Amino acid sequence: MQKPTLPKGTRDFGPEQMSKRLFIFSTIRETFKRFGFQPLETPSMENLSTLTGKYGDEGDQLLFKILNSGDFAASVTELDLAGGSKKLTPKIAEKGLRYDLTVPFARYVVMNRNALTMPFKRYQMQPVWRADRPQKGRYREFYQCDADVVGTDSLLCEAEIVLMIHEVFQHLTIADYTVKLNNRKILAGIAEVIGVPGQEGTLSVAIDKLDKIGKEKVLDELTERGFSGETTTKLEPLFSFNTIRATQVLEQLKTWLSASDVAQKGIAELDETLSLVNQYGLTNAHIEIDPTLARGLSYYTGAIFEVKANGVSIGSVSGGGRYDNLTGAFGMPGLSGVGISFGVDRIYDVMDELNLFPSGAEQGTRVLVAPFDAEARSVALPLLRQLRMANLAAEMYPDRTKVKKMLDYANAKAIPFVVLIGSEEVQTGILSVKNMVTGEQRKLTATELLQEFR
CATH class of the missing domain: 3.30.930.10 (Bira Bifunctional Protein; Domain 2)
Structure with a gap:
């Protein structure tokens, strides 16, 4: 392997x-x-002809060359091999990866x-x-x-x-x-x-x-x-x-x-x-x-x-x-x-x-919706749509599993809020919202939840 x-x-x-x-x-x-x-x-x-000669001798040596398609060595002769890399390269590589963005920009301007x-x-x-x-x-x-x-x-x-x-x-x-x-x-x-x-x-x-x-x-x-x-x-x-x-x-x-x-x-x-x-x-x-x-x-x-x-x-x-x-x-x-x-x-x-990245720079999902069963999904999916329409990054846990596993998932991804939806939440329309940072759990309607997150 x-x-x-x-x-x-x-x-x-x-x-x-x-x-x-x-x-x-x-x-x-x-x-x-x-x-x-x-x-x-x-x-x-870019074509190597575009790149070479623009960066000095040392820069030219740092260019990544791309071998020609197919049998790239088909036209190579003994004389080419004896002539060294400068003679050989044009025969087997016509293109190269760009070394910087300035030379391609100059090429673009002219074209x-x-x-x-x-x-x-x-x-x-x-x-x-x-x-x-x-x-x-x-x-x-x-x-x-x-x-x-x-x-x-x-x-x-x-x-x-x-x-x-x-x-x-x-x-x-x-x-x-x-x-x-x-x-x-x-x-x-x-x-x-x-x-x-x-x-x-x-x-x-x-x-x-x-x-x-x-x-x-x-x-x-x-x-x-x-x-x-x-x-x-x-x-x-x-x-x-x-x-x-x-x-x-x-x-x-x-x-x-x-x-x-x-x-x-x-x-x-x-x-x-x-x-x-x-x-x-x-x-x-x-x-x-x-x-x-x-x-x-x-x-x-x-x-x-x-x-x-x-x-x-x-x-x-x-x-x-x-x-x-x-x-x-x-x-x-x-x-x-x-x-x-x-x-x-x-x-x-x-x-x-220097630890300069702001605390929210890596923030992804803000809200995890966690339905306990199939019936709870009928409440969870409309809520998920409302959260996203309010421009909040939200996702729903895809599998039916234990609450602890869903909360562990939220902690692992640093998701700050989890909306727990069980049979009680389905019947009452009152959602359980857990703050994963403080551990506090509150009861909110969908409207109250959206207003607070906004």
């Missing part, structure tokens, strides 16, 4: 977990809607550009897949909740993302978190100032690992990638910023990167974004300017965002940024966009670890 198992990096979610996850989805969805975003879904699989009103604001809440090494807080299948705006380069969009992040975490009651901001133009300016212009991509990939591997190993990786000792020495100011006050960090950056026009533009964009957030009237802001924030995805060109919950051993729970030409890969250059992605699985882990 085969023992049932799950693929590593994936999870089942039982009813209690799903109720809590749905609370997170609902909170994020309602926030997206309040900010004017429209819903969208795209297929789980439907004549039908969309620009700027186009969409939200998308679907699973993504990455062939990563599973570990705490890192899964191979996980949900993302994305909101993107395309068709405008206005920094109001960046400011709205900052505001939206604060609103989501406020409604999720996560109080201790940090919204980190940076700009890829600043990283490009740093590359210029330390003497490696145009290599901000390599620089970003290494710096993006700073939290995971530390400063020394980041410098070692840069050295392995051809950065000289003089270059890495010039990078030293990057690791010594005081990130407590955003305005102070921006002033330090202006001084250090004064010789780089592109860096000054990135600094000005961050400054304007913060100004717009202040004009909105955001109070108790959790914003930090972090020049070491890189975001490894290669398509970012402007502002980049990352959110971390403090006091828990879990990585970033949200991230995003500005991309100026992601649609260019699909034949529609120059369409700027910016977006944010919330990682539901990590947010769940944070809220679970």
